[in-house]
Structure formats: structure tokens, C-alpha cells
Amino acid sequence: MPVEAAAAAPPISPTPAPAVAATKKKINVLVKPAGGDTPILKFKNFSVDEDRTIAWLLLFLRQALELKSEESLYVFINQAFAPNPDHTIGNLHTCFAGSPDAKLVVHYGRTNAWG
């Protein structure tokens, strides 16, 4: 992975190593069902590396919910929009958690509830 390779490389000037990735934070996520016929997860809280993507989160939740491949799943931020799959959890936490210590609240559902 480019992120890890960059972090491991010695900082040779003049091109600085991508300092962005050097300090990898964990983000606390709180997941909530979006209502309707949404199946309920056995857990509500978990923490992930900030560079994990929404695509990863969708896969993680699909496995936890034991969804079949033809069943759809959406995740929502602010009960308002479905972030693009390559958005990172770190970006979304910074922009939409409300404060640095707050959890990132993610709603999930089988339909595009806030389409």
C-alpha cells in the first residue's frame, strides 16, 4: 500500500515524506440502523484507522449483517448523504463528527433512505 510505503521511507529532502499519513489515528464510529426493515447489528461501536474508506466500511457491515451479494446496503452521514466509496473515515470524522473527540455517527440501511 502506498500509504505504508511512504510512511516507512526515510525522509529524504527536498521531497518531504507524506506527513499526512505518518500519524495514523483511530476513529470511533457509532453505527445506527436507518429504520424500516434494516437488520440490527450486534454491536454499535467500533474503532477504525482513519485511512479506511467507505468501501471498506460497507464490506465490513455487509459481513456483519451477513447480507447476500444481491442485497444492497447504504451508509449515511448526518442522516443526509451517502458518502462516495473512496471517502476516508478520517475525512468524514473531521468534517461531520462535530468535534475532534466525538464519534462519527453512521446510519446504515437497505434502501437509499436520504436519496
Add this chain to the structure above:
Amino acid sequence: MSDDYEVKRTIWDGKIPVEFALDPSEFSYRSTQSHFMMVPRVSYFTLVLMKALKHFESSIDELNDSDEIKDAWLEFNGIPLRMHYPIGVLFDVHSKDGVLPWVVTVRFKNFPDTLVRCTTIDTMRHYFLQTVKEADQLKHKGAIMSAMSAQEHAQLFDSIRRDDFNDFWQVNKKLNENTDPKVIHIPIRFYYADLPFRQVLISTEPNPESETAADLSSAFKKVFPNLSIDEYNLISHGIHVPTDSPVLWLSSNFAYPDNFVHVVVRPKNDD
């Protein structure tokens, strides 16, 4: 903040000549067949690729009666292109030497696992509108998008497909509203090296030290506290954006149709 028609119009009309080429490993005996198109920077490959594919479909027998064409994807210098990003962003991120036409390889086999599937108009519409909603969450806590009709949402997307500047701005001017309600945060995405894009909260408040308008350099500092802006060029729509550009002006006039300002960060010694 000033509303600059000339800038908006010039950005909308920005085009890139693209050569769609076939991959020699997939079509060994017709590797020279290419299709050339002028594509709008503010549009998406998902929307323009259809035309290129029609060209290939009519000239290559193997592609007739084949489902492969639906799974077409694009590659530049061996890197898969994210078709749900605006074309101009992809060009600024990937084409470091800016050589034109931009030669993009059309692939039909081995769709990469890492690539987001965005091969239909419906998928593209979904990703586009969700991105506009996200931008409006930052700008107005979502007040404008949620007050719009479904017809207006459709007009935003369809006007890109039809390359209709007036139709687009008829709706999009509402998303630029800065009096009632005022813009709170500026939607900006920064692309640096091979890392995922970075997006943080960029306030419209003046810099506390200097009381000057929040500008691109203060936004850069917030996103990359460890990088020195003097060593980088900040590129959007193919030009070097002055670092003292106020972020509110950039948002009103320089954003892509998805309402985000997309800035590519490139070391000066690369240029």
C-alpha cells in the same frame, strides 16, 4: 462575494482532447485503433465513454453481442482512473507532463478490485448528487439541497450531460447562496501524491492573526500542517491557483459542478 460570470463560463467550457486507445494485450492485432474526442473537464468519463464505446463496438467484431463493453474501464500509465471523479480532476492528478492529447486506455477485461464501479448513468447520477449534498452539508448544513425539488436535482446532473451552462447555473446559483443562509464551511478536496484526497473543515471566517479573508494558503496549512506551501504548486482546472485566492471566491466561481473545489498539490520540482 463577487460573482464572476467570465470565470464560471471559462471553467465550464474547459475541454481536454482525449485519445481513447485499446489495450494491445486485449486486441493484439488492432492496437492502433483509437477514438479521439474533446471532453469537458467538468464532465465525467461515465458520461462520455458511451460515445467512444459505440465507435469501438461498430468497428470491432468481437465487441458485438458481448457484455464486456458494459464493464469497460479506463487506465492511464497503468493506473486505473476513477470514473466518478470529474475528468479535469483526473487529468490534473495523473497527467504530470500535461501532454496532449491525453492518451487513455480502454480496458474490457480484469476490472480492478480497487476501482469503484461507476459504469452506468444511474450510478454516476447517484455519486454526483450525493457529492453535491455533502458539499451543501458543509456550506449550509444541507438547507438548500433539502429544499430543492427532485426536478431541480435532476436538472443539475442532466445539464452536465447536455453541456448546458445556463440550465446548470439556473439551479446551482441557489447552492452558492451566501446571505440567507450564509456559507459556513467551504467544500475543498486536496489531492496529494498517491494518498486519498484530504478534506477538512475550512471556515469562511477571516484569519485570526491578520484579519485577511480566509484564503487558499490558510486552507492548505490546515490540511497539511507539516508541508511548506512554498514548495508546492496548487493546481485546479489545469492552472496554478494563486495561494491568496479567498476560499469563498473559489467556492463561488472555481468549484466543479459537484460544488467542491478540487485542488491538486504538486511539488514545484515536478513541474
